[in-house]
Amino acid sequence: FDPSPQAVRLYLLYNHGLLHVLVYVFIMVDLALALFEEPAVVSLPLWATSAMELVCLLAITLRVIHYSKVIPRRIFFRDPKNLCIIVIITLFLIDMIIYGALYASGHSSVRWSRVLRPLLLVNVTEGQQLRRAFRSIRNALPQILVVFCLFIFSLLIFSLMALKLLGKRNLKTIDGTSYFTNYLESVFELYVLLTTANSPDVMMPAYNYSSYFAIFFILYIVINTYTFMSVFLAVVYNNYKKHLKEEVRQLVKTKRQKLRRAFCLLKENIGTNPVVSQSRWTELVKQVQPNISTAHRELLWSILDHNNKGHIGKQAFLQIADLLNIQVITLKSRPHPFQLWMPALYNSTVSRIIHRIVKHRVFVFVYDAVILVNAVFIGLDEEDPLVSNAEWAFLTLYLLEILLKLYTFEPRAFFARHQFWNWFDTIIILSALLATIINAALKSSGGYTSRQILDIVFILRVLRLIRVVDTIPSFRAIIDTLTRIGPPMLTFGQLILVVYYIFAMVGMELFKGKIQVFAANSTDPAREYCGNPLLKDSAFARNNYCKNNFNDVVSSFILLLELTVVNQCLNLVNKVTFLDFILLLTGGFTAVTHNAARIFFVLFHIVVVIIIINIFVAFILEAFFIEYMVEKTDLHTSLEKKIE
Template sequence: MKNHAHKLDIELQNNPAYVRRQSDSMDISSGNNDVSNFVTKDDFLVTSTLILDAKYGRNMDFRKEHVKSYLFYNKWHQRALLYFSLFVNLTLGIFEKPAVPNFELPVWATMFIEVLCLLFFIFRIIHTAHVEKMENLWLDRKYILVVIIILLTILDMFGYIIWIVIAPGTNAVRWSRPLRPFLCVNFPEGRQVRQAFRNIRRSMPEVVNIFILFTLTLCLFSLLALKLYSSKNLYFPDGTPYFQYYMDAIWQLYVLVTTANNPDVMMPAYDYSNWWALFFVAVIIVLLYTFMSIVLAAIYNSYRDNLKKEVKNVIYTKRRKLTEAFEILQEKNDDHYVIKKPCWMELMKYVVPKRSDKQHELLLHVLDEDNKSCVKKTQFLYLADLLLLPLTEVKDRMTLLEKHLPGLYNSRVSCILKTIVKHRFFRWFFDSLIFINAWIIGFGIKDADWFFLSIFFLEILFKLYTFGGFKFFKQFWNIFDFFVVNGALILTTYNYMENEVKNDSYVLDLFLVMRVLRLFRTFASIKRFRVVIMTIVSIAPSISTYGAVLLVFYYFYAIIGMEIFHGLIRFHGYNMTFTELNNYSFCGNAKLKDSNFYYDHYCSNNFNDILKSFVILFELTVVNQWHVLTSGFVLVTHPAARLYFLTFHICCVVVVLNIFTAFILEAFVLEYTLSKESKLESVLERTLKQFGTGVTENSDKSVASDDNESDVEIIPDKFSSVKGLQFHVKKRNQKTMHVMLQEMFEKEIEIETF
């Protein structure tokens, strides 16, 4: 037995595919240890993949034997191809009939492109089936929905081809096109949008209960309005009977709840008797200010609970991945399982290969609170969050002038200039000039353009000289200033040389006005404005998520709207002669004669192509005059067309926008209540100090910060235990909403349960 173990030990030591765990208690010759005491490269590969999954929030339960295929699945070019295919699949609506003018492609061309997209989707599903455990794949609803949508699309394409062959010239319908945006939701890469849809779905039961009561109350008020006004023989200004029909009464009062027809709907009754205003005031108070406020409160309450569940699921998944990764590499040390330093250093080469060994060692010291050169399980669970901290090693921070002209750069005059530029009053001076510049632009004083452009150009030169190009262009506002000021200078010089009138150069005016946008940076430095601006910055990525949710609804309703309303309303102009009026009628449809839709010049608001459809759907989302837009399409079709616009209003305005409002409220509260500095950031700085380094911040009172982020430069002092170690930590004043929510709910999850 000893000979066999000794032989195995020699083979493993000579095999580069294996790395032996370094443990004082490990003795392979004793025969008490087996191959499990050795870690293969595949083990490190699986472990690093699990850690990266935890870091990036991926929740696919991949098969360990297919880890390399899973890594290929997550390559940036594979994701880029998926996003590109989804984008192309959606943009086919621009080229398919009814197409945007001058963009229509033959049917065979659009179908060929769609087939290519579907083939890649099928490849992606097959690849997923290869790398993920099958018992998980076919129980996952998102994959089932993707497969169903692909099969329905193929069935629709075959049916469409057969239809146009059997009955050419007839109006064939591609009924699967509204399903296209749901592919974006149900692929794993659309998890943020999918979470938003889950929140909507889970919030609906409570909202539905309130909406049922709202509908019953609306019907009661409509019945009361019918009884009050039907016998008065009143009419709207366009001649429409005033509350003569029950369904019309329900519609009019629902529009009133959206405030779109207020006070128009009240005026005939109000003119008849001023006392009738009390009825409409009661409707608004009960249905709008009471019921709709309760709907918002219910959505917010339900949304917050569902959001908490979503975030907890993300945290559980992250910790489960890290626990699984830890158990692959764990070693018994006294009474605990740990990952020791040699194994850790090797692991970090797989996880963060571009970082140096010094950074790998620093990460170990941050997690190793006991200073035993090993990481426990409870400490290892913070690794994914630690990897997200922007820590970089400083190798050389000298500017080009300091390298090549040190005498000039370090001269007395140069040092005075650099001190002035780094001082906070330097920034305040130029911020005040921006205020003055904005005031001058607002009053149309053109003669000062050259002066301000020259001053701002000097500011850029001084900053480049002081900080160097590398550090200068790392700041967003510096990049913004550089392109705006230089662009304005170039255009101003060109106009001067060509003797052109400045008023004719709208591009130059745009550059000059854009320069004033830097005021937002100034506002962000003021305490009373900081929370609002930081909230906006924090939720900016998440706004795109809700934008994608609206896009799904927009695309769905746009395709359906084009199939129902295409060609019924057209824009032919408004200043026409009598002959032209007879030829083109009213918005291309005589049914719109004497309608508010025509007299308000809404003819361009139609569903004749997907871009126009998106515009009119956005107008409906804004709500103002949405009832006039609806009335036009009702006149050219049927009163049942109101259901299309009503369901869109409920989905996008009542539900999605209210959930987005709840999201904004939660973000604002979090920005007020959560600490600006995470636990790991403070631990990192403390560890760096213990590691023998000093910490300085360029946000010191005597140093001007170029943006709203403070940089912490970790500079070794003369007593540093690690010679030559120097780091740069970018401390963000703002956190993303996702990170803030994790910090809020992570404390409620016990680590010991993993």
């Protein structure tokens, strides 16, 4: 590391918050280009999207070059993430040139580089958390793979048994198609049965044939769905936690090393002990966290320097990073602005009584009661004039509550950053007020009601009711625990975005335009079969699933989300109609691609069900397990002691 002033300035610039945000903005814009490229939600000409992409790439390239200036060249080229980004950008350019040339000459080709886009998110310098998550998954893979192989083995054994026991029975689903007649079909049917999605279809005919076959299916589901899925959860949970712990330990080690080096630079010798004096320390903290208050800084120093020696040793110095990370909320008991402006009125008897009332517990109960009554009114028919007028009364009551609270408590304290519920209340009530007024204005002006506005009003009304949760302590505890997993969930969200984006891009290239959506009032006969003759008389078209398609990036994301969260949705693609669906999707393709399409869906299901969902569950489990045995760190405690 080069400690020259110029290098330091470059480094500080590199770490500037705005640049971090900008990088993410450019990446997001690049990802969002999928909305405008063919197959598009909003179609833009090719030159526009290409130009946008070039700008984004340029920005990222600049960022990488900046990074290469900041750190030594040797380290830069040894780091896989930098090499990755360079390779990705090169591939982007190559693909863009090829695609552009083919497009200009009238040929169409595949924009394969779009699949690589989310990798930018992973490999950019700011994506440490995400890289760590991916590394954790990669490290957990060997163990997951072992369980997965065993699971596949069990699946194969059960399929063989199903083939032998049920294949000759000539069983037919309600739709009249026979099943379990071919080994690969059996494997596939049983894989879908994992999600218990097609259970009545494949189970009831066998059960009707003989009660003993129910035992076969129940055994299958207990072993494969419940036992193996639990084992997957155990393995993922354990590995993810273990590797994350390992990474954190590494991180802590590196941090300590760096702090130790900083200490060596800053130390002065008093006697034989190397120490850091208070003045240097203060200077350092001022540099590192300029927005920290003097009182806060002195508090921190007094914690490190127990005995008021005016200097601290190495051990105490190493705590600085942890100490600076502890959020100390400075609750300044500022006087209420009204008290400054009109003290006589604000301190009058009536005003004091209002304060007493607002701070009283009964005030909270009264408003909880109001919310409950409001819930009943929401449930009633809003066409009734009594109900729609009552809405104004409720709005007034809620507004009154907020105003009273603002009158009693200091506004800046009321809207402090950690006062989640106050913010929630105010925003919901104000937007509800706004929407209701707009709605009323529209109605009175022309008797016309906008459905969108009305929907928003309804949603806001219902959301208001959530406030009740805040008054019940045990509910609040659960919600708090859940909100605590918010920050790690952000990383997790990026991880999901990466996985979904890749699958969406591949899916769009494979299946775009195979299914068409028709307006509800369309009279086109093709509407009966989603615009694809292959789907004629299929359950897929009959059940109106046409909207589940890969025609644009939004539909793709929704379809993938459905496949993730709704077991039934694998059925939606599978059921008796899965084969139709696949056949249809791969309509013009060869038999090889037919299998490839099936692999696409199963692969997605495996990745998502086995890894993504289990990580999600692991997060929640971990948050609650920690909640149940939470202990504050020593530093926290000593900080609290000092404050008292």
